[in-house]
Amino acid sequence: xxxxxYKISKTRVIDLDTADTTWYSELTKKVPSAKKxxxxxACSATCTASNHTIFSFRECHILFQRGQFENLSDxxxxxxxxxxxxxxxxxxxxxxxxxxxxxxxxxxxxxxTITL
Amino acid sequence: MSQKKIIIIGGGPAxxxxxxxxxxxxxNVTVLxxxxxxxxxIKKDLTLFPxxxxxxxxxxxxxxxxxxxxxxxxxxxxxxxxxxxxxxxxVKSNNNTCxxxxxxxxxxxxxxxxxxxxxxxxxxxxxxxxxxxxxxxKLKEGKILTTEGNVPQRxxxxxxxxxxxxxxxxxxxxxxxxxxxxxxxxSFKELVPTAEAYCFYIDMRMNxxxxxxxxRTAQEKYNVTFIRGRIxxxxxxxxxxxQLKSEDTLAGLPLKITVDMLVLMVGMExxxxxxxxxxxxGIMGEYGFAASLGINSQDNLTKKEGLFLAGTCKRPLSFSExxxxxxxxxxxxxxxxxxxx
Numbered sequence: 476x477x478x479x480x481y482k483i484s485k486t487r488v489i490d491l492d493t494a495d496t497t498w499y500s501e502l503t504k505k506v507p508s509a510k511k512x513x514x515x516x517a518c519s520a521t522c523t524a525s526n527h528t529i530f531s532f533r534e535c536h537i538l539f540q541r542g543q544f545e546n547l548s549d550x551x552x553x554x555x556x557x558x559x560x561x562x563x564x565x566x567x568x569x570x571x572x573x574x575x576x577x578x579x580x581x582x583x584x585x586x587x588t589i590t591l
Numbered sequence: 592m593s594q595k596k597i598i599i600i601g602g603g604p605a606x607x608x609x610x611x612x613x614x615x616x617x618x619n620v621t622v623l624x625x626x627x628x629x630x631x632x633i634k635k636d637l638t639l640f641p642x643x644x645x646x647x648x649x650x651x652x653x654x655x656x657x658x659x660x661x662x663x664x665x666x667x668x669x670x671x672x673x674x675x676x677x678x679x680x681x682v683k684s685n686n687n688t689c690x691x692x693x694x695x696x697x698x699x700x701x702x703x704x705x706x707x708x709x710x711x712x713x714x715x716x717x718x719x720x721x722x723x724x725x726x727x728x729k730l731k732e733g734k735i736l737t738t739e740g741n742v743p744q745r746x747x748x749x750x751x752x753x754x755x756x757x758x759x760x761x762x763x764x765x766x767x768x769x770x771x772x773x774x775x776x777x778s779f780k781e782l783v784p785t786a787e788a789y790c791f792y793i794d795m796r797m798n799x800x801x802x803x804x805x806x807r808t809a810q811e812k813y814n815v816t817f818i819r820g821r822i823x824x825x826x827x828x829x830x831x832x833x834q835l836k837s838e839d840t841l842a843g844l845p846l847k848i849t850v851d852m853l854v855l856m857v858g859m860e861x862x863x864x865x866x867x868x869x870x871x872x873g874i875m876g877e878y879g880f881a882a883s884l885g886i887n888s889q890d891n892l893t894k895k896e897g898l899f900l901a902g903t904c905k906r907p908l909s910f911s912e913x914x915x916x917x918x919x920x921x922x923x924x925x926x927x928x929x930x931x932x
Contacts, residue, residue, distance in 0.1 A: 489839055491848035510810050513795075514819065514841045537842045566807070 494542030498580055502539065505576045511566040512536060518560035518570050524553045532560055532570060539577055548581045594619045595928050598682050598690055600670050600868065601698035603631020604910060605902025605917040607653040609696055612921035614661035618928075621690055622662060623682065625669040625864070629654050631700055635724060637731040639910055640767075640774040641801040673697075673868045678931075680897060693931075694897045694924055697868060697881055698917070701859040701903040704753025704761070712752065712855060717827040720853045723748075723771060730778055735852075739831060743851035746779060747789045747835060748772045749822050754858030755793060761878065765858030765907040769796045772856045773809050780813040788815045789848065791822050791837055799909065820846065825853055859907040872898060880906050891920040897931075899924055 503509050519531040530553040538547060551574060560570040595618050599606045602624025610620045628634060630653065636646035657664045665684075672683035673695065682690040706714035706722050713720045718738040721729075729735050737743055750772055754765040769792065776788045790809075795817065797803040809815040820837040828834050833853045839846040861879035869881040874893045876882025881904045884892045891899050901920035902913040 487844055489842060489844050489846040491846065507811070510814065511807060512810075513817075534842065537839070541839065541842055541844075541846075543842070543844070 489541045489543060491541070496540070496542050498542065498544075498584065499540045501580060502573065502576055506569055506572045508566075508568045509536070509573050512568050513566060515565060517563045517565060518568075521559045521563045522554075523557050523559060524555055528553050530554070532574065535577065536573060544581065544584065547577070548585070551578050551581070595694070596621070596692040597694045597696060597924060598623065598680060598692035599696045599698055600673070600682065600864070601631070601700055601902075601904070602626070602629035602664065602666065603698060603700045603902065604633060604653065604913045605700070605904075605920070606631075606696070606698035607657065608914050608917035609698065609901050609921045609924075610662050610664075611653075611656040611659060612918055613924060614659040616921075616925055618661065618925075620662045621692065622657065622664045623668045623670055623684065623690070624664065624666045627666050629657065629664060629666065632703075633910060635731070636727055638774065638778065640770045641799065641805045643774070643778075670864060670868065673871055675872075675895065675897065678897075694899065694927060696899045696901055696920055696924065697865070697893075697904050698901045698920075699865040699868060699881075699904045700862050701865070701907065702862040704759070704765075704857040704860055706752055706855050706857055708759055709752055709756075709855075711824045712749070712822065713825040713827070713833070713853075714855055717825070717833065718831055719743075719827075719833055719851065720825060720855065722752075723768070723775060723854055723856045726775055726854045730775070730782070735779060735782060737831075737851055741851070742783055743786060744783075745787045745789075745848075745850045746852045746854065747791060747822075747833075747848070747850045748776055748854045748856060750790065750792045750856045751821065752855040752857050753860070761858060761860065763878065763907070764796060766796070766798070767907060767909050768856040768858055769794075770799065770802050770805070770909075772854075773797075773802075773806050773815070775854065775856075776815045777805070777809050777813050780809075780815065788813070789850070790815060790817045791820055791835075792817060793819070793821055799911075818846065822853075859903060861904070865904040869904070874898065876905075880904065891916070891923040897927065899927075 516533050519533045524530045554574050558571045597620050599622045602622050610622050613620050630650040633646045669685040680692050680695045753759050797806050820840045822835050822837045824836050832849045834849045837846050866879040869875040881900050883890045901917045
């Protein structure tokens with residue numbers, strides 16, 4: 476049989492009815508300053524890593540917030556934890572702690588999926 | 592010196608405040624208010640932003656000042672005609688009463704945007720889609736319930752309904768809705784702490800003292816979720832909830848969400864009487880608001896001698912700005928009478 480390559484493409488829509496936002500609550504419990512983020516992008520603008528690779532901390536943060544975890548783990552690996560973003564944040568968000576915590580939570584999430 | 596008489600059209604915050612200043616400086620003031628009670632739009636409010644001051648108390652204080660012997664307050668009086676003959680101003684009201692005075696202060700205020708004009712947002716078509724004015728009313732009654740009588744567990748506020756929208760002819764920003772939306776979201780979370788509140792915005796315009804701080808408090812303390820994106824359509828689901836479509840412009844992805852209630856933050860438009868009376872006197876400006884001589888100076892004066900402006904008949908203003916503007920208008924009128932004896 477001829478394969479035409481038809482497949483159902485995955486939706487790109489953020490569906491807040493089904494998205495799991497409990498991980499973000501978990502994050503804000505550990506790093507309360509995350510809630511103050513106004514998504515201005517100063518962190519991404521100053522980011523050492525994003526000068527060389529396609530990486531935006533701001534985007535990772537909002538995707539995590541909206542429960543969109545696909546590829547996020549690989550994305551976060553691009554961060555070198557230099558902490559420049561911490562210095563420029565106008566709302567004094569502990570950006571570096573957010574990255575570390577997101578990494579831990581994503582590992583947690585993967586482990587949980589494996590044991591299930 | 593014969594006592595000069597000033598007619599103030601509109602008994603809202605601007606009209607009342609200006610009347611009191613003029614009365615205390617020995618001018619004779621007549622305030623004409625179309626409603627049965629003075630106070631204007633804030634009669635419908637429970638609290639004022641950003642400090643959650645009790646709106647009822649503020650109205651009480653303002654209305655109380657109308658007891659001044661130099662003030663005559665006429666309620667239930669709709670003005671249909673405003674004209675000048677020689678040095679005198681003449682005002683004709685609905686019951687064919689004619690008032691005359693030496694100067695007129697237009698304080699005819701604003702109307703809220705008619706949300707049915709934004710059909711895609713479903714107002715007047717589906718249940719559980721209400722305006723910010725109706726939501727404030729519910730707050731005033733002390734309970735927020737859906738049409739089915741349930742406490743909403745998920746609620747969305749949409750900014751810029753009828754503002755920054757060329758389709759409705761309103762290119763301007765109404766200035767107060769961002770802050771008011773944050774205030775309503777916080778009030779709602781105070782009432783129903785377990786519920787989720789979402790605010791959809793284009794920009795958060797926190798342009799006043801303590802506004803930014805309250806926005807931050809809404810994020811930090813009340814866990815209000817802010818989504819940058821305008822809702823493109825709202826429609827009812829089979830179980831009478833509201834499904835919203837938007838883009839999360841910060842994530843760069845389309846977004847959908849089902850909520851129990853959608854609150855439309857309706858903007859400010861020039862009121863019917865602002866349009867009518869400023870048109871009759873050739874001072875109608877952009878968007879039907881009354882035009883002052885300049886926004887940076889002479890903002891209470893018009894090109895017609897003896898006709899003054901105060902408050903939201905000129906443009907959208909917050910309550911506090913309106914009060915300051917009314918004081919400024921009163922001073923301008925007093926200055927005018929120094930040279931027009």
